[in-house]
Structure formats: structure tokens, C-alpha cells
Amino acid sequence: MNVAPRLADLAGDAASPTLLTLDRVSISYPTRDGTLTAVEDVSLALSTGERLVLLGPSGCGKSTLLRAVGGFLKPSTGEIRINGEPIGAPSPDRMTVFQEFDQLLPWRTVLGNVRYALERGRSLSRREAEAVARGWLKRVGLKNFVDAFPHTLSGGMKQRVAIARAFALEPALLLMDEPFAALDALTRRQMQDELLKLCEETGSTALFVTHGIDEAIRVGTRILALTPHPGRLAATFDVPPGSRTRGTTAFAELEQKIQQAVFADPELDHG
Ligand SMILES: Nc1ncnc2c1ncn2[C@@H]1O[C@H](COP(=O)(O)OP(=O)(O)OP(=O)(O)O)[C@@H](O)[C@H]1O
Ligand SMILES: [Mg+2]
Incomplete structure (x- = not known):
């Protein structure tokens, strides 16, 4: 999948207003030898009430993207808008939960x-x-x-x-950067379940990044898979509510579908 999906193809629930849009966002870091492109040509739209998961391997630019949405760094090209307005400095309206303790x-x-x-x-x-x-x-x-x-x-x-x-x-938008990655497996599961409950009870809109397919299915309503470094959008998966319960056939089938897509596509081969 070489062609970046169009913005219109990436919009979520058409019935809900769009809260966040990324339009052809690329992000580079200056390095000693020039620049390093961490994120390339990412477009997406997030509707109110959605929980969008960016799924990708280590180093594909997930934290970079989240930091840009948080307002902690500026895209090199492209635009990020929230409620139609270009994103500004960090604000309590976009609260981030980081991985670090x-x-x-x-x-x-x-x-x-x-x-x-x-x-x-x-x-x-x-x-x-x-x-x-x-x-x-x-x-x-x-x-x-x-x-x-x-x-x-x-x-x-x-x-x-x-x-x-x-x-x-x-906040209008919750940003979560692998908040459970450093926890033991049992605690991680428990906290995923608790987070899901809180999100559902509050109707929160969230952008969540992870490298775990099972975590993505558990917490998300939609999953966007990113290619390995530099991160580009490659595939999108809806998570129907019926697929969100671990141990069900629907959960296992979706997990397998995502795994197959990720490993069958050389662009997405996370090795
Ligand atoms: N401050 C920085 N200066 C230079 N390069 C950076 C900086 N932060 C990240 N990078 C580079 O950008 C790329 C993406 O990094 P990023 O931290 O966004 O990845 P990630 O997907 O969050 O990875 P992980 O799953 O390990 O957290 C990597 O190649 C990384 O080395
Ligand atoms: Mg990261």
C-alpha cells in the first residue's frame, strides 16, 4: 500500500462532527547530518466521541505525531486543525498521558x-x-x-x-502515548479495561498510540496502522463494539485480520 489514503477516506463516523484533522502532515527532526523524517504525509480525521488508535512499531513516529497534536512540536509540512482552527500551543483542552511514570x-x-x-x-x-x-x-x-x-x-x-x-x-481530546507499555501484562489488561470504561462513561474523544494489536482493539473504535520508520498511514480498521471483548471469536478474528494485513504487506512488515 504505497499510496497514502485520502483524508476523506479516513474520516470516522460521518454523523459526528470532526474534531481533529491532520492534513498531509510530515514531521522531521534536525540531526547532525541533516534531517530525519519521523512522520511522512499523514492525513486523518477524528470525530467527536471516537477513540482512534495509531498502531505501529517502535520508531515509526507515534510519539512524534502525538506530540504534534499536543502542540509540543510543529509539523515540518502539512496542517493540524482542531475544531477547524490551526493547532496552537499545548492546552488543557488536549491532555496527554505519557508512557513514563x-x-x-x-x-x-x-x-x-x-x-x-x-x-x-x-x-x-x-x-x-x-x-x-x-x-x-x-x-x-x-x-x-x-x-x-x-x-x-x-x-x-x-x-x-x-x-x-x-x-x-x-479535555476536548485525550492523548494517550502508550500509557500502559511499561506495566506488567496483568496490570496492563486491567487498566485497558478501566480506561475503556471511563471513556465509554464520559463519551471521551481520544487519540491513543500503541504497538499492541490487542490493546488497539480493546481501547479503540478505529485503528490506523502505520508503516515502520518513517511512519505513513497504511491501513484502517473499524472496531465494532462486538469485537471489543477479549476471548470472543469476533475479537480473535479482528486481531488476526490486522495481523495478517500488517505482516502480508511488505510496507507494513514490522519484522
Ligand atoms: N527529539 C528527537 N530528535 C531527533 N530524532 C528524534 C527525536 N524524537 C524522535 N526522534 C526519531 O524519530 C523517529 C520516531 O520516533 P518516535 O519516538 O516518534 O517513535 P515511536 O513510534 O513513538 O516509538 P516507540 O514505540 O519506541 O515509542 C525515530 O527514528 C526517533 O529516533
Ligand atoms: Mg513513542
Whole structure:
């Protein structure tokens, strides 16, 4: 699949308004010998309420793309728009949950981390922010750890705090950069399930990156496969709600379909 899919082909649910568009986005980094193209000619459209997963191997530019949508770096060519407006600086309207466990402020408690983000990002008073923060920390199972400092938490608990903080801000778009990649397999599964529940309950719109096919199916409503370095869009898969339950034939069939597409296409051969 050499030809990048057209933007129109990549639009999601036509009934929902488009929230995010990437139009022929390429991103390069300066290097000692010139430039390195990390992402090439990526176009996509994300509708409100969708959970779009970018699936691709290590180094294909997933984090680069997500950082650009977050406003942390600018595309070399092409355009990113949110609600029709060119994307600006990072904003609490696009909250990112990163893979690394060090995304919390170490000198603030669990409650302090979420409350501080709310005071800054949603301009809530300290009292209001505290109430909202406690509510979200309870929802992610950390009711009894609100006064703990990040260094006393497990990796999974730290990611729960980061997820609570992201949801608490009620962003138009949640950005997730392999938030569970560094967790053990059991915890990862549990947290995928919890995230799915939160997304469904809140109707959140999310852009999620992963290199795991099973994770992509579990959390996404649509999956875009990227080629290995430099990342280009290669194939798209809808995830019907019936395919989202592990252990079902529908889940296994979709997993196999994606695997076959990824490994049958030399462009997509992730080796
Ligand atoms: N700050 C940077 N300066 C130069 N090159 C970079 C920089 N960040 C990433 N790259 C390069 O861009 C390419 C894409 O990197 P990126 O981190 O986006 O990949 P990824 O798909 O997120 O990989 P992983 O699954 O390992 O996280 C890689 O070749 C990487 O070496
Ligand atoms: Mg990455």
C-alpha cells in the first residue's frame, strides 16, 4: 500500500462532527547530518466521541505525531486543525498521558497533583478543584492514596493518577502515548479495561498510540496502522463494539485480520 489514503477516506463516523484533522502532515527532526523524517504525509480525521488508535512499531513516529497534536512540536509540512482552527500551543483542552511514570509532580501528593492541574487548567477554586480531584481519584481506585507522594506508588498507580488528572480536566481530546507499555501484562489488561470504561462513561474523544494489536482493539473504535520508520498511514480498521471483548471469536478474528494485513504487506512488515 504505497499510496497514502485520502483524508476523506479516513474520516470516522460521518454523523459526528470532526474534531481533529491532520492534513498531509510530515514531521522531521534536525540531526547532525541533516534531517530525519519521523512522520511522512499523514492525513486523518477524528470525530467527536471516537477513540482512534495509531498502531505501529517502535520508531515509526507515534510519539512524534502525538506530540504534534499536543502542540509540543510543529509539523515540518502539512496542517493540524482542531475544531477547524490551526493547532496552537499545548492546552488543557488536549491532555496527554505519557508512557513514563515520572509525569507527576514529585513534590505534590496524589490529590495535590490533580487539584493543581484543575486549579490551573479549569480555573476552579481550591475547594472546587479538591472535590473534583477526589471524585476522579475515587473513580480510578485511589481513594485511599490521595495523601501519598508519587514516589511511594507503583507504576500502575502513578498511571492511574495521570489518567484521573487527564479526565478531570475534561479535555476536548485525550492523548494517550502508550500509557500502559511499561506495566506488567496483568496490570496492563486491567487498566485497558478501566480506561475503556471511563471513556465509554464520559463519551471521551481520544487519540491513543500503541504497538499492541490487542490493546488497539480493546481501547479503540478505529485503528490506523502505520508503516515502520518513517511512519505513513497504511491501513484502517473499524472496531465494532462486538469485537471489543477479549476471548470472543469476533475479537480473535479482528486481531488476526490486522495481523495478517500488517505482516502480508511488505510496507507494513514490522519484522
Ligand atoms: N527529539 C528527537 N530528535 C531527533 N530524532 C528524534 C527525536 N524524537 C524522535 N526522534 C526519531 O524519530 C523517529 C520516531 O520516533 P518516535 O519516538 O516518534 O517513535 P515511536 O513510534 O513513538 O516509538 P516507540 O514505540 O519506541 O515509542 C525515530 O527514528 C526517533 O529516533
Ligand atoms: Mg513513542
